[in-house]
Amino acid sequence: MDTLADGQPSAPLREVVGELSRYLADVTADLFGKLTDADVLAELQEFESLRRRLAVVDHALVAELDRRALAGRLVVASTSTLLQAALRLSPHEAKQRVSASQVCGPRWSLTGERLESLLPEVAAGQAAGVVSVEQARVIAETLEELPGSVAPADVSAAERHLVVTAAHLPPRQVGIAGRRILAQLDPDGVLASDAEHARRRSFALMPQADGGYRAVGRLTPACGALLLSWLSPRSAPRPAQGMAGDPAQAIPDSRNHGQRMHDALQELAGLAVRRTELLDSGAPAQVIISMTADQLADRQGWAETSFGQLLTVGQALKLADEAAITLLVRDARGAVLRQGRTKRIATRSQTLALIARDGGCSFPGCDKPPEWCQRHHIVPWADGGTTDLDNLTLLCSSHHRDFEAAGWACRLVDGLPTWIPPGWVDPTRTPRWHHRIDRR
Incomplete structure (x- = not known):
């Protein structure tokens, strides 16, 4: 730690700082x-050019x-956290710098x-x-x-075109040029694959100067469907509230849609934080999904939620381990052939038995406790698996998602x-x- 504290900037940087100090005096x-x-x-243009070049450093x-x-x-948890501590940056600014370095900075192979x-x-x-x-x-x-x-050649060509555009146009116009390129290279708006959705997934809550938070991110179809299924029914306008029993003075719900969605999200967060006992089921929301009989049989294609969101049939069937699902099976014309609903994934007594047996995530080497785990059907429900103790185990979300x-x-x-x-x-x-499971 002492050697890190005694570090010195390079001689070239010290020379630059000396010259800059003289310039600032002028x-x-x-x-x-x-x-x-x-x-x-x-002077303004030359200084701006210098400012832009400093990003390379x-x-x-x-x-x-x-x-x-x-x-x-x-x-320290990450390079972003290190930047926050060493340079007194906000989390947002630190993450932006790390992200920019990852795409514009140098890289090294495993051999150096x-x-x-x-x-x-x-x-x-x-x-x-x-x-x-x-x-x-x-x-x-x-x-x-x-x-x-x-x-890859088209991606490189798009990058070159946008850099040329940046030499003449401001960021907003560069973004417009980028949308045109997207329209040319993906004219039909092809739906992203599961791998693409997983690659693009992100979420962040960024503290703002006024004490609030700004949410930014991109959710996978499965995550969005689950969240929307919970928020949508709880964000409806409240019935008008009367004052002193006088219906004539009833006050309507003045919140707009965005405010109601926010309040529903706050309710969800509060429910998770305040929960002090195990729920009877890990299926807190109702998701309605429709697909054709051929899709159900082949596990191929795209299913649709009641909100109009598309997700792969594979994703839709996996949601059964996390939510109550009403599955509408249609023929090619759209007529509903049958309706089926998943069983609740586990009762309270079943969950307690799983905790006693597994002690947490059952994947070898995982240390996630029961509170962080989901109940997993060993034989998937879509393949006839039952919600019984001899077909259930506890898995943390990452192993539940990735083990297959x-x-x-x-x-x-x-x-x-x-x-x-x-x-x-x-x-x-x-x-x-798992080492914690007693095999005696």
Whole structure:
């Protein structure tokens, strides 16, 4: 820790700081007042070019912090948190700098070879003083919207075009040019795959100067369907409230839709925080999903929620482990052939039994406690799995979501959940138990 505290900036930076100090002294002494109108404008443009070039230094420094894993050595949660502490930045500004460094800063291979940035044209534009931080952010966000099916050559061409546009137009116009490129490369608005949705997912609550918070992010179809199913019925306008029993003085609900949605979200957050006992079921919301009989049989295609949101059939069926679902099966013309609803995923007594048996997430090596776990059907409900103790286990949300994609499988052996690893983990695929489960 002492060596870190005794660090010194590089000699080139000290020289630059010395020159800048002399320039600032001239500015304080009314340097600009001695310039002509044309010179003042030229000074402004030249200084702006310098300001934009300085972003290259910021990207390289943040990337170096990551390469050295300095945050971990200082027992700090992340590079973003390190920037907040070292530079007294807001969480939002720190995350913006880390994000910008990840796409415009240098990278290194596993063998230590230096690689070009993910957006080399944008990085070059900033180094030349042409692209501003705001323009770079707009370009990065635009390219992030491109589906994975777009050829890399087309992505590179789009990046070059947007950098050229940034040399002549402000950020808003660069964004408009980006929307046109998206329309050209994805003219039919092809629905994103599950992998694309997972790649783009994000959520953040950013503290504001006035004490409030700003929510920003992008939800997956499954997450959005669950949240909307809870918020929608609880954000309806309240019936008019009378005063002193006089209906003539009834006060209508003055909240707009956004305010009602906010209040419903606050109710949901309060419910989660104040909950002191296990719910009878982990199915707190009702989701209505429709699909055709062929889709149900083939597990292919897109299902639709009652809110008009599309999600894959696979996602829709997985939601049964997390919510009560009314499944409407239609024929090709849209007529409803049958209606089925999932059972509640587990009773209170079943959940207590699972906690006593599993003690938390049953995936080998996971330390998540029962309060952080969901109840998982070992044989999926869509495949006829029952909501019985011999077909349930506790899983944390990350293992519940990812174990199948990673190639793991769960089986119940002698009444205990066992996990069969994929071949790349164990060629013999020998079953494994969680260390906390008593096998005596």
